[in-house]
Amino acid sequence: ARSIMGHPIYLARVYDPPQAGQGLRVLLDRLWPRGISKAVLKADHWPKELTPSNDLRRWLHADLARWDGFAPRYRAELAAVPDAVAACLDWCRAGPVTLMTAARAPEHSHVAVLRDYLRERLAGGTA
Numbered sequence: 001a002r003s004i005m006g007h008p009i010y011l012a013r014v015y016d017p018p019q020a021g022q023g024l025r026v027l028l029d030r031l032w033p034r035g036i037s038k039a040v041l042k043a044d045h046w047p048k049e050l051t052p053s054n055d056l057r058r059w060l061h062a063d064l065a066r067w068d069g070f071a072p073r074y075r076a077e078l079a080a081v082p083d084a085v086a087a088c089l090d091w092c093r094a095g096p097v098t099l100m101t102a103a104r105a106p107e108h109s110h111v112a113v114l115r116d117y118l119r120e121r122l123a124g125g126t127a
Contacts, residue, residue: 007122009115010098011106018042023096026088028111030054033102043100045091049084052110053077071113078117085121092118 010022014033018025027033027043030051052060052074060070078085091097103109 007092007119008096009092009118010096011111011115012098012100013104013106014041014100014102019098021096022098024091024094025098025100026091027100028114029100029102030057041100047084047088049081050078050088050114067108070110074110074113075117078114085118088114088118089121092122 008023012019012022012025014027014029014036024044025042027041027046028051030048033041052070056070056073056077059073060066088097099106099111099115101109101111103111106112
């Protein structure tokens with residue numbers, strides 16, 4: 001298996017200014033973030049298919065203690081959109097990628113689950 005170190009995947013808030021070396025900027029919120037223009041955000045891609053479904057978002061937001069149950073449900077949704085996942089893996093193989101969200105704590109949000117999901121596939125060589 002190849003090292004995932006060759007495929008940096010960063011997490012960022014949409015409200016943080018772009019950083020040098022972050023590579024492609026991928027917005028992973030289903031709705032465009034309030035109060036920020038497309039020119040300011042500078043998102044290269046906005047694959048809504050890779051965002052959690054509205055039902056799953058509502059399920060989690062109704063009770064944040066459900067977080068442990070969120071990741072497996074979100075991973076199941078990702079498994080159901082293999083073409084979108086494959087496109088994102090291609091971006092990761094081509095260079096650094098930054099997964100962006102409006103969530104206050106990206107490390108404790110769906111983008112962290114997606115990052116881990118992508119890293120597993122990059123390390124295992126599976127699409």
